[in-house]
Amino acid sequence: MPNQVRALRLALNLTQREVAARAGITRQTLSLIEKNDYNPSLKLCLQLCYILNATLDQVFWVAPTEEI
Amino acid sequence: MKRITDERLILRNFKNIRLAFALENLVLIGFLIAQAAQTGDWSNLFAWDNPLVIILMTGCYTLVVLSVGIRAAIDDKPKHSWVAVALLGVVLLTVITGLFYFLMLGQRRFLLALLCGAIVTAVVLAIDLYYRFNSPTD
Numbered sequence: 001m002p003n004q005v006r007a008l009r010l011a012l013n014l015t016q017r018e019v020a021a022r023a024g025i026t027r028q029t030l031s032l033i034e035k036n037d038y039n040p041s042l043k044l045c046l047q048l049c050y051i052l053n054a055t056l057d058q059v060f061w062v063a064p065t066e067e068i
Numbered sequence: 069m070k071r072i073t074d075e076r077l078i079l080r081n082f083k084n085i086r087l088a089f090a091l092e093n094l095v096l097i098g099f100l101i102a103q104a105a106q107t108g109d110w111s112n113l114f115a116w117d118n119p120l121v122i123i124l125m126t127g128c129y130t131l132v133v134l135s136v137g138i139r140a141a142i143d144d145k146p147k148h149s150w151v152a153v154a155l156l157g158v159v160l161l162t163v164i165t166g167l168f169y170f171l172m173l174g175q176r177r178f179l180l181a182l183l184c185g186a187i188v189t190a191v192v193l194a195i196d197l198y199y200r201f202n203s204p205t206d
Contacts, residue, residue, distance in 0.1 A: 024073040032076070041075055 003060050006034040008052040023047045089127065096124045114171040121172070129188070136195050156196065160189040 009019055020030040023044065032038035033048075040048070049059050072078055100120055104113045114121050165185030173181050 026074045026077065029074050029076045038076055044075055 001039050001060065002036055002062055002066060003033065004054075005030070005048060005052065005059060008054055008059060009034075012052065014051075019048070019051055022051050093124060093127060096120055100124070111174045115174070116172055133192060133195060136192055136199070153193065153197065153200070157189055157193050160192055161185050164188045 005019075009016070016027045016030050016034075020027045023030070024047070025044065029038060029040075033040055045056060045060055049056050052059060072081070100113060100118070103118070103120075104110050112118075114125075116122065162185075165181050168184045169175060169178055169181035
């Protein structure tokens with residue numbers, strides 16, 4: 001699923017390892033999420049939003065015309 | 069050992085367990101067939117005095133009983149259909165009694181096979197009825 005995790009993480013100057021540790025996941029999983037290769041659960045999406053100081057629609061919103 | 073909190077790894081672990089279960093059962097069935105081929109006694113392929121059969125059947129019955137919950141949970145049809153319950157009971161009783169009679173008891177002791185079939189049917193129907201009338205998803 002397309003998302004803005006990478007862009008928001010870089011804007012906050014955080015590394016993948018830091019975000020992953022705070023979300024309770026592995027760095028590999030975060031990398032897969034950023035590359036749209038893994039669809040996280042809603043619970044994990046919310047955790048990532050809290051860490052990135054953004055709302056769910058800012059991070060994970062996909063327009064109906066885009067491919068999920 | 070460190071506790072896994074990563075949801076992706078937890079899901080992968082479940083998939084691994086499923087694969088291991090399937091592989092284990094295939095090996096068990098292979099061993100049973102090999103045993104029967106060695107002894108030449110195919111009528112006792114699923115005899116209860118064989119520990120491998122008990123292990124195989126424990127896994128199979130656990131899967132069957134747990135699958136009932138999954139089927140009922142995703143079922144959108146009317147829940148209060150007693151005809152469906154009766155039909156399920158008759159089919160289960162016939163199939164499981166048949167399995168016991170022909171595969172495990174060597175076509176002897178029909179009453180015992182019927183009793184085993186009735187017990188398994190009662191357990192499965194009880195779980196099915198629970199989900200039909202007390203589904204936690206309602």
